[in-house]
Amino acid sequence: MGQAQSDERPVPPSHENIAKELADKFAQKCFTSLELYSFKDVFKSLADRQDxxxxxxxxxxxxFLEIPDVLGVSPVLFQMVSYIGAFPFLEDAPAVLGLEQMVMVVTIxxxxxxxxxxxxxxxxxxxLFKSLAVYDRKLSGLSPSEQRNVREENPENSRDQAVNAIPVSARSLRFAVDEAKEEEDSGAExxxxxxxxxxxxLDYLGAFKHGSSPATHNAMIPADNWRKMIMLLLLVAPLGAQESLSSYSDRLTGSELEGLRATADCVLASFLNVEQAAGIKFAQFNAIIPxxxxxxxxxxxxxxxHFLFSKNLDFRRTKDGSPRPATSPAELVQPLLQDRGSIMNHNLLSQISFFIPSSSLFRKLRLLYSGDEDGFSMGSFESKVFNWRAPTILLVSGTRLEDDPxxxxxxxxxxxxxxxxxxxxxxxxxxxNERLTYGVYLSQPWKYTHRECFGGEDTLLFQLQPIHDVFRASTVNRDYASFNxxxxxxxxxxxxxGCPPPQSTQAYRRSNVVSLGPVSLALDSSFEFGCFTHNYTSRGGAFQxxxxxxxxFExxxxxxSIEVWGCGGDEEARLQAERWAWEAREAEARRRVNLGTGDIDADRALLEMAGLIGGNRSGGSMA
Structure with a gap:
């Protein structure tokens, strides 16, 4: 009798087993033993049980995360978390958020x-895009104006159809989805x-077909959902390790809340015009974010x-079990802004942290110059800013001039x-009369411009209102900043x-017309007017x-208002204060020079020794 050959092949492990194996690997490699212990303790204390x-x-x-109800972002956040919890088998989303799923969420x-x-x-x-996106086949095939008309004409009907198309297991997550047909997704894995x-x-790469998760080309993030998420991201931007989100509750009342919404709208405007589009496509998301x-x-x-720090582990107790002396909150938490400005506030600071590392911003900025307090003059600007030996941020705000030709x-x-x-x-x-706010980040100290501009390749030109935009330095030329x-x-x-220095421009000397760069910001010497130019056709100059x-556009x-903020710590502030003190002593010494004795030759000799007259010096104004 012969023995038949078996055609059986090794059966790959189930999705559940692979996800558990990956979660175990993440837990062991990405968390410390103390963090893992805390994580399990936190999960146990929070979890509900069923079967x-x-x-x-x-x-x-x-x-647990203290997400404010006033933002209305909890359903959006839970949709995102439930999707990520299904990793790496995203086609199984939404996931039931058990221990392994939450390991995926926290790790990612x-x-x-x-x-x-x-x-x-x-x-x-x-x-992240897929976790926030919805899949609406009916709307995705229409133009933005047609999408808006459908929603306006049949708001309830379209909503009911969308809800009825959602699997029961997903409705609790509030996914407003309408799954695309298989034939539409074929070839788009x-x-x-x-x-x-x-x-x-895990060496399972060849055992599973990829591309089974929803394709991004049929997906979009609803504008309202993304606005709510932006408000949350602005709120949590300054959050430190183990810091409670409730400590920023003062940013969620009255004018502060309105300012948070307005700032979120400026960021949202970078992605789309809410009057013309229903949501953000992946191409926009993927281009604008980086x-x-x-x-x-x-x-x-x-x-x-916060999931990695259990409140049951109290490190504030000494070895004998007695509590350590309490420290006042004022000693532990410094304000996000040590000074008050007419432009800079908590919301704009969070917005700036979206493109400048937060480690250089929160609790680090010092107001060096404010036009409202120090006067709108280049002399005041120079005396307050030029001695700062660390990066600075200039902000200028105003209203657009009439556009009537x-x-x-x-x-x-x-x-x-x-x-x-x-x-x-x-x-x-x-x-x-729209409010415009522009800014510049400079890592180099300010100085006079002669033949060449100053600034480095990390210089940033940006706009904060009414739209969030960033123009990074290029290598076409180095005309980053000038002060004349x-x-x-x-x-x-x-x-x-972004403008060439005036001394190098013959046309400027002949016609007294400012030479504007392709992407540039120019402020007049009285700090009364400004002009921002964006010549997209030219493909940029000093800035992209x-x-x-x-x-x-222009x-x-x-x-x-105009103000300059210094990025730095106590050492930079000390050096600047020493320089200011030295200049004050020199000015006082000059004022105390005893002139007018009646001996003109003696007075002249004294001024020549001080270097104030003689040679080519006229002895005139020293302004």
């Missing part, structure tokens, strides 16, 4: 997965870098690290307009960024063109 299964609910997670949202998935798996943008790296780390706000999700790390302005406005080139781009928007007081050789003067706005505005 021997422990899991976390939406309100449980929101309460705190970016600890890099300790395990080292094969280039450092980009989680696609995963997408490999997720994180998924491939995760399966590869260019304009690479650190926008940074606040998730301290927020979700027949409007020539009066007085100072007319004089300013005459210094600008006759060629004019359309304004960035058509809203009258009006003089015989520089009749106009002013502060500019916008990723969000691919067209030419904003001419009347300055209402």
């Amino acid at each position: 021997h299964i422990r899991y976390l609910k939406e309100d449980t997670i929101s309460r 949202l705190t970016e600890r997965y890099g300790r395990v998935l080292a094969r280039g798996a450092t980009d989680r943008r696609k995963l 997408e490999d997720d870098e994180l998924v491939l790296a995760a399966l590869g780390s 260019a304009l706000m690479p650190f926008i999700f940074g606040g998730f790390t301290p927020l979700f690290e 027949t409007h020539k302005g009066i007085g100072a406005e007319s004089a300013f307009l005459k210094t600008l080139p006759s060629r004019r781009f359309p304004p960035g928007s058509l809203v009258k 007081k009006p003089s015989a050789s520089v009749p106009i003067g002013g502060v500019s960024f 063109t916008s990723v969000a706005r691919k067209f030419d 904003d001419r505005f009347r300055i209402s």
Whole structure:
């Protein structure tokens, strides 16, 4: 009798077993033993039980993380967490958030997965986009205006159809989805870098078909959902390790809350015009996040690290069990801003932290110069700013000048307009009296501009209102920043960024017209007017063109406030104070020179020894 050959092949392990194996690997490699113990203790204290299964609910997670109800973001956050909890088999989402699923969530949202998935798996943008996206086949095939008409004509009907299309298991997560047909997704499979790296780390890469998770081309993040998430990200941006989110509750009342919403709208405007589009597509999301706000999700790390610190572990007790002496909250927590400015506030500071590392901003900024307090003059600016030996942030705010071609302005406005080139781009928007806020980050100290501008390749030119935009330095030229007081050789003067220095421009000396760079910000010497130019057609100069706005525009505005903030610590402040003190002593010594004795020759000899007259010096004004 012969023995038949078996055609049986090894059966790959189930999704559940692989997910558990990956969670165990994440837990062992990405958490310390103390963090893992705390994590299990926190989960045990929070979890509900049903049929021997422990899991976390939406309100449980929101309460634990202290997510404010006023933001209305809890359902959006829970949708994101439930999707990520299904990793690496995202087609199984939404996941029941058990212990292994929460290990996935915390590891990915705190970016600890890099300790395990080292094969280039450092980009989680696609995963975050999918976790926030919805899949609406009916709306995705329509134009933005048609989408809006459908929602306006049949708001209840379209909502009911969407809800009825959701599986029962997903309705509790409030997914507003309508799954795309299989034939629409055929040939559009997408490999997720994180998924491939995760399966590869367990040697299961070839055992499973990839691309079974929803394709991004049919997905979008609803504008309202993304607005709510942006408000949360602005709120958690300054969060420190083990710091409670409730400590920022003062930012959620009255004018502070309105300011938070307004700032979120400015960030949202980078992605889409809410009047013309229903949501954000992956192409927009993937292009804008790295260019304009690479650190926008940074606040998730301290927020979700709360799961790694159990309140049952009290490290405030001494070895004999007695509590340590209490420390007052004022000694533990410093204010986010040590000074008050007319432009800078908590919300704008959080917005800036989306593209400048928060370690250089929160509790580190000092107000060096404020036009409202120190006067709108370049002399005051120089005396307050030039001695700071650390990076600085300049902010300027104002209202757009009239865009009527027949409007020539009066007085100072007319004089300013005459210094600008006759060629004019359309304004960035058509809203009258709109508030504009621009800024510049400089890592190098300020100084006078002679033949060459100053600043490095890390210089940033940005806009905060009414749209969030960042223009990074390029290598086309190095005309990053210039500071020129009006003089015989520089009749106009002013502060500019992205413009060639006046002394190097023959046309400027002949016509007294400012030479504006392709992407530039120019402020006049009286700090009364400013002009921002974005010549997208030219492809940029010292600064790159916008990723969000691919067209030419120019904003001419009347300055209402201008201020400079120093990025640094106590050492930079000490050096600046010493320099100010030295200059004050020198000025006082000069004032005390005893002149007018009646002996003209003796007085002249004394001034020559002091170096104030003699040679080519006239002894005139020292201003």
